[in-house]
Amino acid sequence: MTPLPPLTWLQAFEAAARTLSFTAAGRELGVTQAAISQRIRLLEDRLGHKLFVRHPRSLTLTPAGQAWLPSIHDAFSRLAEGTAEVFGGAADHSVTLRTTPVIQQDWLAPRLARLREAHPEVALRLVSAIWPDDFGPEGADIEIRYGHGDWAGVEALSLGEEWLVPACAPAVAERLRAPAELAGHTLLHALGFGAGWPAWLEAAALSGLERRCDSLACDNQVMTLALAARGIGVALAHRRLLAERDDLVVPFDPGLPCAERFWLVRPSRREVGDDAGRVWRWLLAERQLSGG
Template identity: 65%
Template structure:
């Protein structure tokens, strides 16, 4: 990579070779004819051979220039395709929304689908975050975060009161006829949350069961729920992630409230675009009233 000429030299060559005119290339790239001519000379010095034959009123490509041009044009085309794939067809109108994989699939996906039906002109880029350090004021217009809603410089709207309840497949739930039946079962843990299985077992009055259960620990709720659907154990899940349980049922009617929850957030100081404001208002209308 260190042997490649600077990008603006390559742009000057491609435009000049396509138009066979330094003047036309300069107009296309918004620089002077002299600047294009200088870049081509520097490029030829770097490559060690001429790319153009200079005639009094025109240009032609040398055999080396003719042979190299398709490779340069292909490289620019691939760069353009890659930019389109990652940033969308209208990057100037896109809105970046960052949240966890579990919230993406369980809470955000159906709402984003409805938003897109109403506002297909708004390009939304959804990016993933797992740990709290993945979130920040930079890099996203809107975020869905987990915590207590107290982030400096952020406007926050609660998705509603949060509580945790155990879920599993119906066959496994059929075996859990009482809390005692949890002994010997696998408890699926999501790391990084203030409340988890110890808090639920204590709330249920059976803290002692913890030492009689097996454990699987994941760094995200999405994997925990996937394991639960495979019958690998009992997951402890936030109520708001069970709008579409997808085959999971609650074996016990016991929920433990949590001080932490999910929040819709955005930087207070940022001047959001019209598209960002449109998505924010849509999502705000989809959540339960809460503190801000």
């Protein structure tokens, strides 16, 4: 049996065949016209048949495309019916919110009870993303991203200015009265951030101090903060993420201002569902209450 093409290719074909426009299909699926064109091209290469005739300003289906389209419509209809039968109507109305694990744990989790109280009708689905490439216009109604806010095809609203500060267990903080006393301690590094311990130490006029410290690197900030809370070392944390924690303290300033920050993000070319709109407005209000 010939392996089925990826679902995203089939979605691109179905939307483009129904609208006879790569641009309209991209708008419907929340991706660019170029992305739809590429998926169709890959699909045609996989099948060994052309599916569209590309005219200067329009598209038409080839005989092969016309013959295949009813099967694709039937397959998507059966998939939707099966999903509703097994999982009920909530799957059709759930709001997918994609964030970094540390935002989920330290910013979103303390607020979820209030969100559920305000909107008990919303079925929320949380998805984790660790690396920048994990984010994207597909599969999520709303995202909280970290970066410069210069992504194409999205609406992005800043959660506010960010400062990196040292964070450690209270018992460790008792032994740290000044930044120079970090010498001999373990510095916990979270990979993937634009600024880290070298930049913070330089801002504190202590360049090179990291050479007198032990080092432990993790691929996410959740782990560095968990280790710091257990007294294993000192992490760098975004100040806003410490507001709801009582197991971590800031032993001293200065804070290092970040060029990057956290952003509320949603696709700008996708129709927004009622529930997704409610969650978006609630997060905006929470952003303002948090000083964003």
